[in-house]
Amino acid sequence: MSQQPSQHTIQAPFPGVFYRRPAPDQAPFVEPGQRVEADTVIGLIEVMKQFCELKAEAAGTIVSIEVEDEAVVEAGQPLAILETAP
Amino acid sequence: MIKRLLIANRGEIALRIVRAARELGIESVVAHSEADADSLAVSQADAGVCIGPAQATKSYLNAAAILQAARECDADAVHPGYGFLSENAAFARAVVEAGMVFVGPDAAIIERMGDKAMARQTAVDAGVPVVPGSPGAVSEPARAAAMAAEIGFPLLIKAAAGGGGRGIRVVENADEFDRQLQAAQAEARAAFGDDRVYLERFIEHARHIEVQVLGDGERVVHLFERECSLQRRRQKLFEECPSPALDEAAREALCHSAVRLAEHVGYVGAGTLEYLFDSHSGEFFFIEMNTRIQVEHPITEAVTGIDLVREMLRVASGERLRFAQSQIQCRGWAVEMRINAEDPARDFFPSPGTVARLIWPTGPGIRIDSALFEGYRMPPFYDSLVAKLVVWDDNRAAALARAARALNEFVLDGFTTTAALHQRLLETPALRAAEIDIGFLERWLADAPQPVASSSAPVSAPASAAQETAP
Numbered sequence: 001m002s003q004q005p006s007q008h009t010i011q012a013p014f015p016g017v018f019y020r021r022p023a024p025d026q027a028p029f030v031e032p033g034q035r036v037e038a039d040t041v042i043g044l045i046e047v048m049k050q051f052c053e054l055k056a057e058a059a060g061t062i063v064s065i066e067v068e069d070e071a072v073v074e075a076g077q078p079l080a081i082l083e084t085a086p
Numbered sequence: 087m088i089k090r091l092l093i094a095n096r097g098e099i100a101l102r103i104v105r106a107a108r109e110l111g112i113e114s115v116v117a118h119s120e121a122d123a124d125s126l127a128v129s130q131a132d133a134g135v136c137i138g139p140a141q142a143t144k145s146y147l148n149a150a151a152i153l154q155a156a157r158e159c160d161a162d163a164v165h166p167g168y169g170f171l172s173e174n175a176a177f178a179r180a181v182v183e184a185g186m187v188f189v190g191p192d193a194a195i196i197e198r199m200g201d202k203a204m205a206r207q208t209a210v211d212a213g214v215p216v217v218p219g220s221p222g223a224v225s226e227p228a229r230a231a232a233m234a235a236e237i238g239f240p241l242l243i244k245a246a247a248g249g250g251g252r253g254i255r256v257v258e259n260a261d262e263f264d265r266q267l268q269a270a271q272a273e274a275r276a277a278f279g280d281d282r283v284y285l286e287r288f289i290e291h292a293r294h295i296e297v298q299v300l301g302d303g304e305r306v307v308h309l310f311e312r313e314c315s316l317q318r319r320r321q322k323l324f325e326e327c328p329s330p331a332l333d334e335a336a337r338e339a340l341c342h343s344a345v346r347l348a349e350h351v352g353y354v355g356a357g358t359l360e361y362l363f364d365s366h367s368g369e370f371f372f373i374e375m376n377t378r379i380q381v382e383h384p385i386t387e388a389v390t391g392i393d394l395v396r397e398m399l400r401v402a403s404g405e406r407l408r409f410a411q412s413q414i415q416c417r418g419w420a421v422e423m424r425i426n427a428e429d430p431a432r433d434f435f436p437s438p439g440t441v442a443r444l445i446w447p448t449g450p451g452i453r454i455d456s457a458l459f460e461g462y463r464m465p466p467f468y469d470s471l472v473a474k475l476v477v478w479d480d481n482r483a484a485a486l487a488r489a490a491r492a493l494n495e496f497v498l499d500g501f502t503t504t505a506a507l508h509q510r511l512l513e514t515p516a517l518r519a520a521e522i523d524i525g526f527l528e529r530w531l532a533d534a535p536q537p538v539a540s541s542s543a544p545v546s547a548p549a550s551a552a553q554e555t556a557p
Contacts, residue, residue, distance in 0.1 A: 015438060015466040017141055048427065048436035048470040072140050072467075 008058055010080040012073040016047035018054075020069040028069070030080075034062050042080055045073070060084035087403045088112050088163040088187060092156040093131070095167030096146060096468060098455045099379070100127035103165050106395035115159045117152055119145035121465040126457040135159055140467045146170040149177045153184055163187035163402060169469065172378040173200050189402040191301075191354045191377050198351060199375040209372040212350035214343045217362060217371040219286035227267055233285055234263050240288040243270040247278035256288055287371075291523040292362040294322075295329045295370070297344035298386045300397055301353035302407045308341040309390050310416045312382055316511075316527045318434065323504065323527060324511060326421045327385035330482060330520035331365050340370050345411075347372065356383070356398045365523070381424070381471065384455055388420035388478040418478055419485040423493070425456075425473035427464060429502040430536035438466040439501030447495035451478040451488050464501070472503065482520070486512055507536060 012018065020028040020043050030042045036056040043054045056062075063081040067073055090113040093103045100116050104127055107114040116131040121140035128134035135155045138145035145151065147170055156164055164181045166172035172190065179193035190196070199205045206216050218237045223246040224230045234241060239260060245253030253274055257266045271281040294317065298309040313329035314322045332340065344359040358376045363369075383394045392414065401407065428434040440463045446454050456473035458464075464472065477492050479485040490512045496505055511517055514530065 014436075017467065047466045048438060048468065050436055070141065 005060075005083045005085060007063065008060065008082045008084050009078045010042060010054070010056065010082055012045060012075055012077045012079055013052075013054070014045065014047055014075050016045040016073060018067050018069075018071050018073045018079060019044040019046065019051075020065065028065075030056075030062050030065075032062050032064050036060060036062060036082070054079070056082055058082060058084050087405075088399060090115060090159065090161045090163075091189075091399070092117055092135075092152070092159060092161035092164045092186075093127070093167065094137075094146065094152045094164055095170060095172075096122050096125065096127065096457075097471065098457045098474065099167040099381070100125070101130060101457045102455055103167060103395055104131045106393060106399060109393075110396055110399055112399065115155075115161060117146075117155050119467075121467055124462075126459055126462075133159065140465060142170065142467060146468075149174070149180060152177075153180055156181070156186060157184065161186060163189055163399075165189040165399070166378065168378050168381060173376070175200065187402050189355065189398055191357065195351050195353060196377045199357075199377050202374060205374055206372075208351060209347055212347045214347045214372045215370065217287055217289070217373065220284050223282035223284055225271070225282045227264070227271075230267055230283065230285065231263060234267075235260065237285055237287050239263075240290065242286045242288045243267060244284045244286060245270065245274035245278060245280070246282035246284055247274065247280040253277060289362050289364045289371070291365060291525075293329070293331050293365055293522065294360065294524050295331065295340065295363045296358045296360045296380075297341050298380075298383070298394070299344055299348045299353065299357050299359065300392075300394070300401070300407060301348050301355065301357065302401050302405070303352050303354045305407055306345045306348040306353055307407060307409065307411045307414060308345050309386050309392060309394070309414055311337065311340060312385060313522075314382065315522045315524050316517075317524055318527050318531065322382065323424050323426075324421065324508065325382040325385055326419065326482070326485075327382075327389050328416055328419070329363075331363060336368060336370075343370070343372070347375075355401055356394050362524075381474070382422050384453060384474060384476040385420035385422045388453065388476060389416045389418055390414055391417070418480040419482045420476060420478045421485050421489050423475040423477075423489060423508040424471055424504065425475060425496075425498070425508075426470040426504045427472050427501050428470050428504055430504060430507045430531070431502075434504075436466070436470050437502040438464045440464070441498065442500035443497060444499075445495065445497035447475065447492035449491075449495075451485075452476070452492050453478070458498070473498075475508075483518075486518060510534070510536075 037059050040056045041053045044051050060082045063083050065080050066078045091107050093100050093116045104114045114131040115133045116128045117137045137151040137155050171177040175193040175196040178188045181188040220233045240258050243255045255270045275281040293315045297311045311329050312327045314325045316324040360373050361370045429437045444460045453476040477489045479488045493509045
């Protein structure tokens with residue numbers, strides 16, 4: 001039995017505004033195809049003027065980012081797809 | 087008088103301004119984001135106008151969109167409320183240049199009092215005390231020692247290149263100064279490559295006391311002071327009016343200094359001058375001025391009987407102040423409890439949600455300023471303040487007892503708020519004895535862990551709180 005990589009969806013833990021970048025003039029935290037660790041920050045969510053770092057929570061490779069920078073997101077909304085190593 | 091007022095704000099303060107406008111026979115139009123179309127302020131106003139998407143930068147902070155909305159609805163005045171563009175001089179100027187009235191002071195006054203260094207110099211010019219400090223950065227030890235002697239002890243040595251609390255040392259007395267300065271400069275050199283420091287008097291148990299003023303450009307009156315020492319991360323949580331720390335002589339001196347400073351700049355509208363008060367020495371020091379209506383204005387209204395928002399609109403319409411200083415009396419005691427959609431048990435993390443059940447406290451001496459209603463789904467984009475419970479009674483002890491009674495009646499299901507924290511705060515002997523300073527609330531929170539609320543719907547905890555924005 002070969003071990004298959006599995007896809008994992010990173011969801012918004014609460015509603016807010018999703019930021020792909022630490023600041024408007026800076027590069028995105030992560031790009032599709034990038035290798036990440038569990039504690040790699042993939043974006044920020046702003047809820048009621050507080051900013052929270054969102055981490056990958058598992059090691060793997062970012063397959064896609066599902067929402068635009070500065071998008072309004074709902075709790076549970078998929079933000080990124082992560083392919084976790086077997 | 088203003089005929090049609092555009093309100094460039096949201097939440098409880100937008101509703102507060104709608105109410106004042108209606109009472110004066112002014113039509114109100116609430117400029118709102120897409121997320122606030124169903125708000126109570128919009129439904130209570132004569133009209134609403136959408137100014138952009140949910141994110142504040144695209145709506146409530148979008149001056150061009152607000153000005154366009156004002157022109158399209160044929161408004162002759164704009165009220166900025168608090169926060170957002172309320173202290174933005176460029177916005178105030180643009181409103182006036184578009185031929186409308188800005189409900190607040192001139193852009194030049196906003197600029198002057200909004201800049202900390204300029205406001206400090208203005209206070210000095212008006213003969214109002216400021217926190218004693220070095221006029222600029224200093225690196226030469228002998229000069230620093232001479233300045234320290236003039237400033238007095240205890241004092242702070244602050245690295246000129248530091249910030250956010252880094253590179254600050256407290257020096258208790260003159261004997262310690264040389265040694266502490268040497269250490270501070272060595273640290274600053276190592277950390278920042280810059281050994282210049284600022285010196286500033288350290289006020290160990292400072293209270294935050296602020297004076298409410300109203301001006302018409304010629305004359306300024308004060309409406310006494312508010313005690314706002316209960317703060318967490320510089321956010322006020324509980325305020326009272328008047329301050330329990332002042333006797334009549336101190337009150338007179340403080341309020342008179344505020345009038346002097348506001349008259350010095352020809353102030354127009356409602357404004358607040360913030361001071362640090364040293365309860366040990368009885369000294370007070372001006373720190374900054376807010377050139378707008380403040381969140382906690384209702385407690386001043388409660389003890390003076392003067393409607394500050396209506397007076398702002400009258401003065402903005404070109405009327406003179408309607409009362410002399412001697413006609414303004416302070417009667418009884420008022421407190422404000424800020425109900426924020428935050429969970430004290432989770433480090434005050436925001437807890438947005440939908441109001442499932444809502445019962446306001448009522449009865450004698452209670453005022454609620456809130457835009458909540460049952461079924462309201464709170465958008466996650468803005469400030470967490472959802473209600474202000476304002477309580478008045480004829481003395482402080484009675485007001486605190488009434489505040490506890492109000493909290494008992496208050497029911498809000500759907501998300502966690504700071505209401506339970508206020509209940510515990512009111513039971514705290516030090517608060518009842520008014521033995522508070524600006525560090526009190528954070529010390530109290532550290533000593534008394536907040537119990538986890540049982541009624542709230544849990545959300546998964548964030549990985550980490552990265553940063554917090556200023557008020």
